[in-house]
Amino acid sequence: MVSQNDVDEILNRSRNAFLIFKNVPGKKRAELLRAIAAGIEGSAAKLLPVAMRETNLPEPRLAGEVARTCNQLRQFADMLVEGSWVEARIDTALPDRQPVPKPDIRKMMVPLGPVVVFGASNFPFAYSTAGVDTASALAAGCTVVLKGHPAHPETSNAVADVFSAALAQLGLPSDTFLHIQSPGFDVGRMLVQHPHTKAVGFTGSFSGGKALYDYAQQRKEPIPVFSEMGSINPVYLLPGALKSRSEQIAGQYAASVTLSVGQFCTNPGLLIAIKSQELDLFSAQLATAIGKTASAPMLHKGIAENYSKKRTEALSQKGVTLLGQGNGDADAGHGIPTLATVGGKDFLENPLLLDEVFGPYSLLVQAANQDELEMIAGSVAGQLTTSIIAEQSDWGQFGSLLQTVSEKAGRVIINGVPTGVEVCPSMHHGGPFPATTDARFSSVGIDAVKRFVRPLSFQNFPEQLLPEELKTDNPLGIWRLFNNQWKR
Amino acid sequence: MVSQNDVDEILNRSRNAFLIFKNVPGKKRAELLRAIAAGIEGSAAKLLPVAMRETNLPEPRLAGEVARTCNQLRQFADMLVEGSWVEARIDTALPDRQPVPKPDIRKMMVPLGPVVVFGASNFPFAYSTAGVDTASALAAGCTVVLKGHPAHPETSNAVADVFSAALAQLGLPSDTFLHIQSPGFDVGRMLVQHPHTKAVGFTGSFSGGKALYDYAQQRKEPIPVFSEMGSINPVYLLPGALKSRSEQIAGQYAASVTLSVGQFCTNPGLLIAIKSQELDLFSAQLATAIGKTASAPMLHKGIAENYSKKRTEALSQKGVTLLGQGNGDADAGHGIPTLATVGGKDFLENPLLLDEVFGPYSLLVQAANQDELEMIAGSVAGQLTTSIIAEQSDWGQFGSLLQTVSEKAGRVIINGVPTGVEVCPSMHHGGPFPATTDARFSSVGIDAVKRFVRPLSFQNFPEQLLPEELKTDNPLGIWRLFNNQWKR
Numbered sequence: 001m002v003s004q005n006d007v008d009e010i011l012n013r014s015r016n017a018f019l020i021f022k023n024v025p026g027k028k029r030a031e032l033l034r035a036i037a038a039g040i041e042g043s044a045a046k047l048l049p050v051a052m053r054e055t056n057l058p059e060p061r062l063a064g065e066v067a068r069t070c071n072q073l074r075q076f077a078d079m080l081v082e083g084s085w086v087e088a089r090i091d092t093a094l095p096d097r098q099p100v101p102k103p104d105i106r107k108m109m110v111p112l113g114p115v116v117v118f119g120a121s122n123f124p125f126a127y128s129t130a131g132v133d134t135a136s137a138l139a140a141g142c143t144v145v146l147k148g149h150p151a152h153p154e155t156s157n158a159v160a161d162v163f164s165a166a167l168a169q170l171g172l173p174s175d176t177f178l179h180i181q182s183p184g185f186d187v188g189r190m191l192v193q194h195p196h197t198k199a200v201g202f203t204g205s206f207s208g209g210k211a212l213y214d215y216a217q218q219r220k221e222p223i224p225v226f227s228e229m230g231s232i233n234p235v236y237l238l239p240g241a242l243k244s245r246s247e248q249i250a251g252q253y254a255a256s257v258t259l260s261v262g263q264f265c266t267n268p269g270l271l272i273a274i275k276s277q278e279l280d281l282f283s284a285q286l287a288t289a290i291g292k293t294a295s296a297p298m299l300h301k302g303i304a305e306n307y308s309k310k311r312t313e314a315l316s317q318k319g320v321t322l323l324g325q326g327n328g329d330a331d332a333g334h335g336i337p338t339l340a341t342v343g344g345k346d347f348l349e350n351p352l353l354l355d356e357v358f359g360p361y362s363l364l365v366q367a368a369n370q371d372e373l374e375m376i377a378g379s380v381a382g383q384l385t386t387s388i389i390a391e392q393s394d395w396g397q398f399g400s401l402l403q404t405v406s407e408k409a410g411r412v413i414i415n416g417v418p419t420g421v422e423v424c425p426s427m428h429h430g431g432p433f434p435a436t437t438d439a440r441f442s443s444v445g446i447d448a449v450k451r452f453v454r455p456l457s458f459q460n461f462p463e464q465l466l467p468e469e470l471k472t473d474n475p476l477g478i479w480r481l482f483n484n485q486w487k488r
Numbered sequence: 489m490v491s492q493n494d495v496d497e498i499l500n501r502s503r504n505a506f507l508i509f510k511n512v513p514g515k516k517r518a519e520l521l522r523a524i525a526a527g528i529e530g531s532a533a534k535l536l537p538v539a540m541r542e543t544n545l546p547e548p549r550l551a552g553e554v555a556r557t558c559n560q561l562r563q564f565a566d567m568l569v570e571g572s573w574v575e576a577r578i579d580t581a582l583p584d585r586q587p588v589p590k591p592d593i594r595k596m597m598v599p600l601g602p603v604v605v606f607g608a609s610n611f612p613f614a615y616s617t618a619g620v621d622t623a624s625a626l627a628a629g630c631t632v633v634l635k636g637h638p639a640h641p642e643t644s645n646a647v648a649d650v651f652s653a654a655l656a657q658l659g660l661p662s663d664t665f666l667h668i669q670s671p672g673f674d675v676g677r678m679l680v681q682h683p684h685t686k687a688v689g690f691t692g693s694f695s696g697g698k699a700l701y702d703y704a705q706q707r708k709e710p711i712p713v714f715s716e717m718g719s720i721n722p723v724y725l726l727p728g729a730l731k732s733r734s735e736q737i738a739g740q741y742a743a744s745v746t747l748s749v750g751q752f753c754t755n756p757g758l759l760i761a762i763k764s765q766e767l768d769l770f771s772a773q774l775a776t777a778i779g780k781t782a783s784a785p786m787l788h789k790g791i792a793e794n795y796s797k798k799r800t801e802a803l804s805q806k807g808v809t810l811l812g813q814g815n816g817d818a819d820a821g822h823g824i825p826t827l828a829t830v831g832g833k834d835f836l837e838n839p840l841l842l843d844e845v846f847g848p849y850s851l852l853v854q855a856a857n858q859d860e861l862e863m864i865a866g867s868v869a870g871q872l873t874t875s876i877i878a879e880q881s882d883w884g885q886f887g888s889l890l891q892t893v894s895e896k897a898g899r900v901i902i903n904g905v906p907t908g909v910e911v912c913p914s915m916h917h918g919g920p921f922p923a924t925t926d927a928r929f930s931s932v933g934i935d936a937v938k939r940f941v942r943p944l945s946f947q948n949f950p951e952q953l954l955p956e957e958l959k960t961d962n963p964l965g966i967w968r969l970f971n972n973q974w975k976r
Contacts, residue, residue: 019891089914103904105914110894112927217705221921224928382709395953402953403507406598411945414953416591425969426577426593428945433709439600439942440712447943454927455935457899457916465883465890465902479974481913486967
């Protein structure tokens with residue numbers, strides 16, 4: 001059990017390490033991220049069996065996740081070596097300007113301070129100990145206190161060992177990355193409310209993410225909390241597409257719902273279409289596709305029990321009927337792939353149907369007509385993603401739907417499914433509340449670094465006191481806005 | 489008195505206007521900002537006498553502020569015409585990639601929605617009705633609901649008329665900018681807590697700014713609040729500088745403290761130096777310079793009364809003594825220029841001495857030695873600015889001071905005073921809490937637009953559905969990160 005004294009000591013250590021680490025050049029931080037990536041790859045043979053045992057995820061899925069994690073670390077390393085991410089702006093002095101001289105002012109991003117990161121249950125590598133929150137915070141020049149997810153403690157410990165080795169190898173302060181494990185609920189509050197903590201990263205449930213956010217707002221000094229929380233990732237299926245490729249869509253959608261036993265934050269939990277004969281055919285095809293799917297054990301007992309409970313509750317709502325289900329043994333912790341349906345009117349009257357059922361569950365909402373479909377689109381809260389499956393011919397009629405969903409999602413997908421989050425600069429993994437607590441920031445891609453920095457202006461600094469990024473002759477060769485011109 | 493029904497109607501109108509305005513191209517929004525600037529310049533002969541009467545500020549000061557306001561509007565217009573501010577990132581598809589194809593993803597910034605802006609008392613133009621919050625929100629594509637500051641209602645009305653004319657002239661929705669006035673305290677809460685409100689801009693007191701922030705966090709859907717609040721803008725005067733140019737510094741500092749009767753958020757309220765014979769000389773020079781300053785009426789009666797009360801309270805603290813004061817008639821609403829002093833030990837023991845005294849008041853803290861000076865630097869909370877007056881020879885000894893203050897300020901100034909906020913891209917006007925509620929954003933300069941946007945990813949969009957900024961052939965000619973290369 002971690003006490004308040006323990007938390008004080010941990011954050012003091014992290015703060016002291018920050019005073020050193022914040023001045024470590026970007027290229028050296030890049031070396032650290034590469035050393036961590038190499039260390040994880042080097043330990044993969046040891047890590048994978050541990051993670052398989054702790055998460056029930058199959059080896060190919062975890063091996064893919066390890067590759068993704070190392071790829072993420074290296075993308076941040078590349079970003080640091082390139083260097084332009086600091087958003088340098090330079091305006092040189094005009095000492096003779098009237099009525100007052102213009103001073104020399106330069107600006108760049110600097111790190112916030114110690115960041116507390118909470119590991120996620122469903123990604124033991126990519127969103128946990130060495131995941132994107134940690135990678136982006138270290139890239140920013142922040143130190144990290146990582147609270148391991150209690151569902152995979154041994155994996156988390158083994159990854160933390162990689163950090164220790166990498167920091168030692170590069171002669172960086174060992175407290176740059178601190179790893180703690182504690183089953184207690186209070187430790188989260190203590191970590192978030194410690195005065196040395198300057199930002200928080202979290203991936204998980206709405207209740208957990210919102211609680212951390214509220215703790216942070218109750219501090220004397222509020223701090224940013226980046227909670228990536230639940231999402232039902234609506235998919236709108238338009239009439240033209242339904243007519244032309246119903247069976248293909250059913251197969252693609254069923255695969256997306258059931259991928260990794262539905263344990264993705266981008267899992268499509270809601271499918272909306274307008275009632276028609278074609279929809280009847282499609283729903284039968286989708287029910288069949290889902291019915292053919294075999295299940296597997298979910299991440300851990302708690303998640304499986306929660307899925308079973310939420311699924312039962314969802315299926316018992318007014319107007320909801322079961323259309324199809326796959327095979328599996330709920331008592332053995334399997335998540336049974338499930339397709340349910342409901343009419344648009346019943347859906348609009350029951351906000352509970354907007355709740356996420358974390359697992360391989362999806363609800364097909366059959367709208368009476370286009371008006372009802374647009375009302376449904378208007379009733380949905382903020383989402384990580386929203387997809388529209390459409391033919392060219394659909395856009396004339398459904399242009400306003402695209403407008404509506406664009407306001408409510410962080411990523412809009414046309415003719416695709418939401419699962420599969422590409423790690424690249426154009427990926428925004430975030431979205432309006434309640435998908436996240438801050439729609440303005442992404443937890444995937446190099447822009448995730450922006451969560452952990454703030455701008456600092458340097459006015460009238462002698463050259464030798466300026467950071468390399470802002471020296472006049474641009475020794476790092478980065479892109480800068482120099483007297484209103486982009487230059488490097 | 490504005491009721492909840494009125495607020496509902498206002499935000500509904502703003503929301504409906506947003507549905508149109510968000511799709512207005514950047515170049516057209518630039519025309520709007522230019523038309524507003526031209527309208528303000530065209531009305532200046534009418535606006536200035538009204539503002540002079542309402543704020544007690546002299547004509548040259550207000551004429552300068554009008555010029556600054558129009559300059560700001562035009563800087564945002566230039567930014568929109570140039571277009572790269574949307575941070576476009578494009579990653580094209582790799583359909584043959586193994587093991588899974590890479591989809592086409594593109595990302596850019598989109599507006600948040602209706603923004604509520606609260607006018608400031610001390611800048612009837614530059615931080616009020618047509619100020620930087622309004623300008624940056626409109627630049628972002630957001631609509632604005634402006635609550636005029638009750639201290640200058642006629643000025644605010646006259647500026648609002650300029651918006652109406654500019655919107656009509658360009659055929660844009662009249663509700664793009666809505667102006668309300670209400671003396672009530674409740675209306676602020678209702679505006680911030682209305683579900684259609686998506687962000688808030690405020691410049692003013694800590695109590696006001698923090699209350700709005702808390703209202704926003706109590707919403708079902710929390711929203712960003714950019715409150716720029718109080719700051720005492722510490723100035724550290726190092727021994728070398730004190731030795732070499734004591735009198736020049738005294739004159740410069742006295743001018744900064746008393747400029748515009750001290751009614752700037754960047755007013756230097758705290759001067760810290762190490763006890764010495766040179767400091768005795770300097771403090772006498774500074775007391776003389778302040779004593780020579782004539783006062784003038786403050787913005788309004790409430791501010792003058794508050795200054796008088798806070799000044800009396802500050803002067804009555806343990807160990808605080810009056811060093812010098814200028815001339816003026818407090819009963820006539822003048823703010824009496826005041827220099828007080830206190831020893832480092834008394835200062836460290838009394839947190840009340842860190843409170844802002846809004847007006848021409850400054851406290852010289854005499855530290856016993858370097859250790860005490862560094863302890864004082866460590867005890868200070870977040871600030872808009874921190875200045876260090878130093879000779880080259882001081883840096884060897886005081887490098888760690890620069891490290892400390894850099895963590896606590898949004899702008900660090902060497903050998904200058906904090907007043908005079910240049911409007912340019914490198915200016916960060918913001919800072920760690922309690923200077924603002926969000927250290928990551930500036931309320932001056934074109935980067936202020938970042939407060940009112942969020943990223944949106946477009947995955948697998950057909951060309952004709954993409955915004956101009958993201959079309960493959962780059963019709964706007966903007967800078968974009970295209971497959972990891974900066975191009976335009």
